[in-house]
Amino acid sequence: MIDFEKKLNPRQWEACSYIEGPLLILAGAGSGKTRVITHRIAYLIEVMGVKPYNILAITFTNKAATEMKTRVLKLVEEGAEDVWVSTFHSMCVRILRRFYNKIGGQNNFTIYDADDQKAVAKEAVRDLKLDEKQYTPKGMVAAISKAKEDLLSPEDYMARELGNFRGEQIARVYKEYEKRLEKNNALDFDDLLNKTVQLFMECPEVLDLYQTRFRYIMVDEYQDTNNAQFVLVKLLAAKHRGLCVVGDDDQSIYKFRGANIGNILNFEDEYPDAEVIKLEQNYRSTGNILNAANAVIANNVGRKDKSLWTDREAGEKLKFTAYESDREEAAGVAKRIILQSKAGRQNSDMAVLYRTNAQSRAIEESLVREGIPYRLVGGTGFYDRREIRDLVGYLKSIANPADDQSLARIINVPRRGIGDSTVQKMREYADQHGMSLFDVVANIQNVGVAGRSAGKVEAFADMMKGFREEAEKGNLHLLYMDILEKTDYRNLLLEENTEEARGRVENIDELGNKIAEFEMENEDATLLSLLEEISLVADTNDDDGNEKDRVTLMTLHSAKGLEFPVVFMVGMEDQLFPSKMALESDDPDAEEEERRLCYVGITRAMDILYLSMAKQRILNGVFTYPKKSRFIDEIPKNLMETTGAKVDDGFAASVSNVADSISRGKTKARGDQGDKYYDEWGGSTFQKKKEKGSYAGDMYVSGKPKEKKTDFVLNYKVGDQVRHIKYGRGTVLGIIPEKEDYEVTVRFDSAGEKKMFASLAKLRKV
Numbered sequence: 001m002i003d004f005e006k007k008l009n010p011r012q013w014e015a016c017s018y019i020e021g022p023l024l025i026l027a028g029a030g031s032g033k034t035r036v037i038t039h040r041i042a043y044l045i046e047v048m049g050v051k052p053y054n055i056l057a058i059t060f061t062n063k064a065a066t067e068m069k070t071r072v073l074k075l076v077e078e079g080a081e082d083v084w085v086s087t088f089h090s091m092c093v094r095i096l097r098r099f100y101n102k103i104g105g106q107n108n109f110t111i112y113d114a115d116d117q118k119a120v121a122k123e124a125v126r127d128l129k130l131d132e133k134q135y136t137p138k139g140m141v142a143a144i145s146k147a148k149e150d151l152l153s154p155e156d157y158m159a160r161e162l163g164n165f166r167g168e169q170i171a172r173v174y175k176e177y178e179k180r181l182e183k184n185n186a187l188d189f190d191d192l193l194n195k196t197v198q199l200f201m202e203c204p205e206v207l208d209l210y211q212t213r214f215r216y217i218m219v220d221e222y223q224d225t226n227n228a229q230f231v232l233v234k235l236l237a238a239k240h241r242g243l244c245v246v247g248d249d250d251q252s253i254y255k256f257r258g259a260n261i262g263n264i265l266n267f268e269d270e271y272p273d274a275e276v277i278k279l280e281q282n283y284r285s286t287g288n289i290l291n292a293a294n295a296v297i298a299n300n301v302g303r304k305d306k307s308l309w310t311d312r313e314a315g316e317k318l319k320f321t322a323y324e325s326d327r328e329e330a331a332g333v334a335k336r337i338i339l340q341s342k343a344g345r346q347n348s349d350m351a352v353l354y355r356t357n358a359q360s361r362a363i364e365e366s367l368v369r370e371g372i373p374y375r376l377v378g379g380t381g382f383y384d385r386r387e388i389r390d391l392v393g394y395l396k397s398i399a400n401p402a403d404d405q406s407l408a409r410i411i412n413v414p415r416r417g418i419g420d421s422t423v424q425k426m427r428e429y430a431d432q433h434g435m436s437l438f439d440v441v442a443n444i445q446n447v448g449v450a451g452r453s454a455g456k457v458e459a460f461a462d463m464m465k466g467f468r469e470e471a472e473k474g475n476l477h478l479l480y481m482d483i484l485e486k487t488d489y490r491n492l493l494l495e496e497n498t499e500e501a502r503g504r505v506e507n508i509d510e511l512g513n514k515i516a517e518f519e520m521e522n523e524d525a526t527l528l529s530l531l532e533e534i535s536l537v538a539d540t541n542d543d544d545g546n547e548k549d550r551v552t553l554m555t556l557h558s559a560k561g562l563e564f565p566v567v568f569m570v571g572m573e574d575q576l577f578p579s580k581m582a583l584e585s586d587d588p589d590a591e592e593e594e595r596r597l598c599y600v601g602i603t604r605a606m607d608i609l610y611l612s613m614a615k616q617r618i619l620n621g622v623f624t625y626p627k628k629s630r631f632i633d634e635i636p637k638n639l640m641e642t643t644g645a646k647v648d649d650g651f652a653a654s655v656s657n658v659a660d661s662i663s664r665g666k667t668k669a670r671g672d673q674g675d676k677y678y679d680e681w682g683g684s685t686f687q688k689k690k691e692k693g694s695y696a697g698d699m700y701v702s703g704k705p706k707e708k709k710t711d712f713v714l715n716y717k718v719g720d721q722v723r724h725i726k727y728g729r730g731t732v733l734g735i736i737p738e739k740e741d742y743e744v745t746v747r748f749d750s751a752g753e754k755k756m757f758a759s760l761a762k763l764r765k766v
Contacts, residue, residue, distance in 0.1 A: 002075060004043055008036070015277045016040045019048065019216070022237075022271035023244040024264070028308045029293070029603035030284030030563065033246050037218055038068060040244065041083060042075040044216055052082035054213060056236070059220040062087060064561075068220075084214070088229055092192040093532055095210070100195065102203050108528060110186040110400040111535040115389065117141045117188050119405055124176035130169060143170050144177055148190035149226045149258045151197060154178055183436075185402040193228040200235045211239035222247035222267075226258035234270070243271070249304055250297050253557060253597045261589070265302065282308045284563050284606050286315025292609075292635045293602040299634055300592045308603075318609045320572070320632060321644035326359075326614040330366035332644075333568050336610060337372055337551060340566055347373060351552040351564040353601050355577040359570065360553050367551065371762020377554035383534060387489075387504045388511055392534060394483050397438070398467050399527045404430070404437040411441070414492050417456045422449055426457075438464070463487075471527055477516045479527070484508070502750075556601045567605035569598075572613045573626035598631045612644075714742060714758060715765050722763040727751040729766065 005013050012032060015025045016039045027033035041057060044050040059065050069085040086094070093111070100107050112120070118137040121144070125135045147157045154175035161167025181187065187195060200207040217237050219225070222245035225233070237243035245267065252261040268274050282290055290308045297303065323329040337350055352363055360376060367374050383392065390413050396406035408427070412418045426440045429447045433440075440447060441464075444457040463486055470479045484490045490508055493501040518533065519525045552564070556577075571577055578594035585591075602609060613628050716722050720732050730748035735758075742758040 012036050016043050022274035024267045024276045025246040027279040030282040031279035038071040041072050045076050052079040054215040055083045056214040057085045057218045089192050092196040099206050106185045110403045112186045112188045116405050120180050124173045140173050144174050145190050148194050184404050215240045216242040219245045223252040223264045224254050224259045225263050230263045278306050282310045286312050288314050288639050289605050292639050296634045297599040318640040320611045320642050323614050325616045326362050329612050329614045330362035334366040334370040347549045347551045349565040352568045353556050353559050354570050374551040377558050398471050401438045402436045407437050422453045480515050556597050559604050560600050565606045566608045568610045569601050570612050572611050572629040721766045723766045
């Protein structure tokens with residue numbers, strides 16, 4: 001039996017053991033909320049005798065659901081596998097696969113992703129003869145998604161927008177969009193929630209079935225729920241009221257995705273008898289970091305009162321540096337990463353966080369120059385890559401013959417001579433005769449398509465028929481290999497013999513690995529269940545290299561839920577963070593959400609937090625001279641060390657001097673905490689002082705460059721294997737001494753022979 005009181009702190013134990021009715025757990029950053037949820041599940045089973053079958057735990061990501069399930073299995077000896085741990089969307093798919101037909105749907109529906117949605121919206125706009133520049137597919141999908149989050153049907157949307165011309169046109173697009181999804185037997189991600197709510201409301205017997213089953217419901221990250229999710233949870237919990245929601249209003253940062261902070265702020269209004277328990281003890285960060293976070297977030301009005309604390313020591317003060325430019329800011333970050341590495345930190349211990357993706361460019365360039373390996377979070381995901389979308393399109397079309405969208409994507413991929421005009425003629429015929437596109441393809445002789453084109457369509461139809469026969473045998477990996485062989489997709493890429501084509505072939509092979517692993521891990525694997533997993537799993541982009549010890553680069557939004565011993569928050573400037581849009585918004589919550597984002601960033605740091613700004617930054621091709629972020633001013637001065645160029649509160653005095661110095665080329669300043677540089681303004685004169693420590697980087701004073709150090713020693717020789725940050729592994733073919741450097745010739749395994757200067761290449765012996 002688990003000793004719960006020993007394993008949990010007093011507030012965690014209180015939250016774990018309270019089962020009398022609705023419960024709101026306000027779990028501050030790093031306070032052990034997952035530990036509480038998993039131990040609460042264990043407590044219900046082990047102590048209270050609740051059947052695992054009667055417990056539902058909902059979270060937002062597959063990764064979080066897997067972690068939660070794994071931890072419950074470790075805690076509970078028997079029966080834990082019967083606890084339903086799921087994301088919102090996975091739960092809804094599971095329900096709809098069983099009961100969607102009760103509200104007029106077909107249970108073998110396809111799930112459309114963002115690209116599929118945009119393609120359908122584009123068709124709807126075109127068929128309604130609207131201007132595609134004014135009614136863009138992306139804009140239409142966003143409007144439709146927002147309507148579905150608010151549980152508005154096309155008719156509801158039209159009624160709301162009457163008298164608003166643009167709104168009325170969007171309602172027409174929405175209606176046409178829904179018709180096409182219904183015809184294709186497809187649902188988008190918003191429909192998974194929407195249709196489940198509709199099912200529960202229209203079929204009380206189905207709702208009662210799930211209400212009876214789920215006596216205890218736990219919802220993680222409740223501050224991120226949207227309106228549809230709120231209604232869904234409310235319906236499920238209405239019978240037994242054994243609802244426990246866990247979240248932190250101070251970390252509500254996804255309004256742009258539909259998250260409604262009011263769901264957590266107003267929980268007690270919805271459930272007046274709810275118990276509220278605050279988890280404020282933080283197990284992640286030092287005292288100074290937490291005090292800074294508390295001080296910043298305290299400026300928000302729309303929040304529940306709480307304050308993080310820790311048993312850890314105060315730790316190092318936060319470091320704030322004002323650099324002369326974003327380029328120098330990036331260089332300063334790179335130098336500090338090197339210094340931290342020399343002090344014993346792993347690259348993977350460090351993360352650079354920024355407000356917008358565009359800020360990564362200067363950071364990336366600086367890290368490449370210094371030979372620092374990194375991974376960029378937020379690039380093109382695996383399932384978004386063209387070749388993967390093509391092959392998944394084949395699988396979707398095989399699984400669901402009514403899916404016109406997928407069939408249209410792959411009918412001429414790879415190119416087989418079926419042109420756009422032929423496809424359009426078949427689409428029009430399908431619409432006129434109420435047929436699916438595949439039915440038209442299978443009966444092409446009736447459509448009036450010319451002889452050669454008709455023959456190519458017939459060949460494609462025969463191939464797809466063969467794939468469906470193969471799919472019925474149940475071996476998904478053999479089906480996938482059959483697709484590659486019959487379409488010649490992989491071989492055509494190999495024949496290109498380019499680096500890009502080789503990378504695409506590797507992606508294709510990795511999808512094959514995924515399918516094989518899926519079959520091994522799921523005895524009852526089906527093509528539909530495989531496609532569900534592919535649709536529901538958000539794949540995080542990673543570099544192609546094998547290097548695991550890398551610095552992480554990501555936006556502040558992507559950083560939520562993560563932690564790093566050392567964190568760099570760059571671009572701490574008004575108009576950038578908080579954003580210009582937030583500062584100019586009429587929404588009073590806009591700036592508060594930016595502040596919550598800052599709070600999230602600060603609380604990612606465990607031991608050391610660097611904050612920085614650039615006194616000069618290029619935005620939209622124009623030099624700007626920003627003010628430091630108001631969030632920096634909200635951090636008590638006794639918690640923070642300020643280095644780099646001095647920034648006064650108004651900032652106006654220093655702007656003209658910086659601009660004057662840069663224009664004359666007299667001063668190039670660098671603020672680098674590791675080298676103990678700091679800048680002082682004295683009237684119109686700019687002076688630089690230096691304390692002990694070696695100089696890092698180039699410095700120009702009075703137009704005279706500082707002499708470079710060239711006494712570095714190569715740690716490799718001809719014949720050695722080395723690794724380059726971009727080109728990967730290679731063999732050193734030659735080394736020629738130059739005046740201040742070495743010219744090194746390397747034959748790389750993937751990029752061929754390259755000549756480079758050793759000081760810039762940053763080659764590492766392997």
